[in-house]
Amino acid sequence: MxxxxxxxxxxxxxxxxxxxxxxxxxxxxxxxxxxxxxxxxxxxxxxxxxxxxxxxxxxxxxxxxxxxxxxxxxxxxxxxxxxxxxxxxxxxxxxxxxxxxxxxxxxxxxxxxxxxxxxxxxxxxxxxxxxxxxxxxxxxxxxxxxxxxxxxxxxxxxxxxxxIALIVVAVLATVIAGRVTRPLQRLDRKVAQIAHGDFHPMVLPSRNDEIHDLSISINQMAELLGDFEDEVKRSERLKTLGQLRGAIAHQLRNAVTGCRIALDLYLRKCANSDQDETLQVANRQLCMIEQYLQSFLDNKAGHFCSFAPVCLNEIVERLMSLLEPTARHGGIQLINDSVEEPLTVEGDAESLEQLMSNLVLNAIEATLSVKTEPDSQSLSEAEVRLRLFPSGQESVTLEVTDTGPGPEPAIINKMFEPLVTAKKDGTGLGLFVAREIVENHNGRLHWERRGGQTCFIVELPVYQVENASVEITNR
The missing domain is CATH 3.30.450.20 (PAS domain)
Known part of the structure; x- marks a missing residue:
């Protein structure tokens, strides 16, 4: 007993x-x-x-x-x-x-x-x-x-x-024992909650003694265990992603390659097909998909051995021509508000294109989720806006803004983690891959709400011509 x-x-x-x-x-x-x-x-x-x-x-x-x-x-x-x-x-x-x-x-x-x-x-x-x-x-x-x-x-x-002394002693002992054991029972219940996966901090007692210090230690332990659990879950998701990536990417690349071959044969047979812009967009989309799948197969996953100067304006122009039909099909205006001056960064062109594509496609899908609701916005209000501009002498900023509802509260704190999504048909990889690409380019990715709109912000360091010249001279 x-x-x-x-x-x-x-x-x-x-x-x-x-x-x-x-x-x-x-x-x-x-x-x-x-x-x-x-x-x-x-x-x-x-x-x-x-x-x-x-x-x-x-x-x-x-x-x-x-x-x-x-x-x-x-x-x-x-x-x-x-x-x-x-x-x-x-x-x-x-x-x-x-x-x-x-x-x-x-x-x-x-x-x-x-x-x-x-x-x-x-x-x-x-x-x-x-x-x-x-x-x-x-x-x-x-x-x-x-x-x-x-x-x-x-x-x-x-x-x-x-x-009388016995009665007084019994009462005082009961009070003292209760004062000592009640906080210990609270700590015991909190430790049991931590053991069952509840890592929320407990309310600290007002008393300033060893019980207060022990409560602080338990809260710190709960926070560390919560971070450790998140890290373990993230590692498990990455492990699962790595196991699925090779098999899925291999099968998809075979299918995409078949589509490209069939499309090339059709373009060769039909003389007027080269003038069809829709077929050209489809061909470029297939090429881009094939490049992404090849990166997965090569275990690239956003990590690069060498960078080269990349003009972001050119990538934005290509994406506008590739994704504008998708936006137009959903009744969404895709607007480019980027500056005209060339903005160059040092990085991997394919990965940066994948980064922008993921952010724009997410913005289009978020805007479409609002348009399909009964009390949806009008056609003129549904838009996705790209804005590329210099944010300083040493950085360039890309903003992708949409009129969607924004991320759901349940995933706000972990939406950049792999396999985390609130979409019914989503994979939870778009923002994860985007963050990996930005971090490997020494940049920063974050988001915010602006007057009822959602804005994802990418900050990348500008390519320094002087530093490149010094490196060439040293070589």
Whole structure:
């Protein structure tokens, strides 16, 4: 059986304190008992001494007065056990078998039963030298009931104080144990939640002690475990992506190659087909798809061994001619607001074209998702805008803006991860590949909402002609 932590703390604490209080209480009771016995003994020693030194005869009246002061009965006898005076005429003391002690050695210990009551009984020698040298004996009878009443009056206050102390200790121990165990139980529940995959931080207690420090440590552990879980999931997705990439890309490349061959044969047979812009766009699209698939097969995945100067304006122009039919088919305006001056970066042309293509296609799909809704926007409001411009002396910026609703809240924090998508027919690879390409070009990719529109922003370093000249000279 497992005891709750509260009881594991409370029981030993209360047990130790109870034992201490019980020991102290019984010690006080024992001391009070001895003190009462000593007081009664000293009282009767003093009475025996007073009667022994008295200059008046010890008559019945004197003994009755002494009884009123002490509460005991007295019987004075001669050596032959003849009663001289007594506070109780019905008492007939037994014959003395051995020499009684003097008054200063008096002890009260023997208990006898006389009539219907019990008494402590003792005998002491009395010798009044003033009137006679005759030796007499004084029998003293002290009621056991009076002794017990005196003892109770001495012990009960100690027992009452001990009982009150026990109650106070139990209450305080319960409060202290609760104050200690409640935060520990919260920490235990939080650790259990972390074990089940809930890595949200817990609310820190207001107290400034070790519990507060432990709560901070648990929150830090939860954050680290959450990051580690995200990294493990990302690694698993990348591993899965790597396993699927080769097989899928190989099959798709064969199909695309077949389409290109069929399209080339058709262009050769039909003399006027070279003037058909639609067929030319389709041919370029197939070429681009084949290049992407070849990159996958070569395990390129956005990592490059060498870069070359690439004019981004030319890539934008090619994409406009390739993707404009797709946008027009969906009733979307594809607008190019790029500057006319050439903007050159150092990188891989195929990958940069794939980067821009992914962002523009995502923008078109996001805008189409709004147009298919019952309360959709008008044709003139649905647009995707490309804007390429210099953002400084050492960087160039590409903005792709659409009138779509933006990413869903559930994937905002992980939409650049592989295989993460909110689209029913999406693969979750477009933004992941785009980010990989941007990072391998020492750039930065982020997004924001601008007045009801979604804007993806790519920042890339500008190709420096001076640095290129220095490198050629050094070679």
């Amino acid at each position: 497992r005891w709750p932590l509260r009881y594991q703390i409370l029981i030993p604490m209360v047990g130790i304190l109870v034992c201490a209080i019980v020991v102290v209480t019984f010690l006080q009771a024992w001391l009070a008992t001895n003190q009462i016995k000593l007081q009664i003994r000293d009282q009767f020693r003093q009475i025996a001494h007073t009667l022994n030194e008295a200059t008046f005869p010890l008559t019945g009246a004197v003994l009755n007065q002494t009884k009123g002061l002490s509460g005991a009965d007295f019987v004075l006898v001669r050596q032959d056990n003849k009663v001289l005076s007594s506070t109780r005429p019905d008492y007939l003391p037994t014959a003395i078998k051995q020499e009684p002690p003097d008054w200063n050695q008096l002890q009260i210990s023997d208990v006898i039963e006389t009539g219907d009551a019990h008494y402590f009984h003792t005998v002491v020698k009395i010798q009044q030298r003033v009137r006679t040298d005759e030796l007499r004996y004084l029998h003293i009878y002290y009621p056991v009931k009076a002794y017990r009443e005196a003892l109770s009056n001495a012990i009960y206050p100690s027992l009452l104080a001990g009982s």
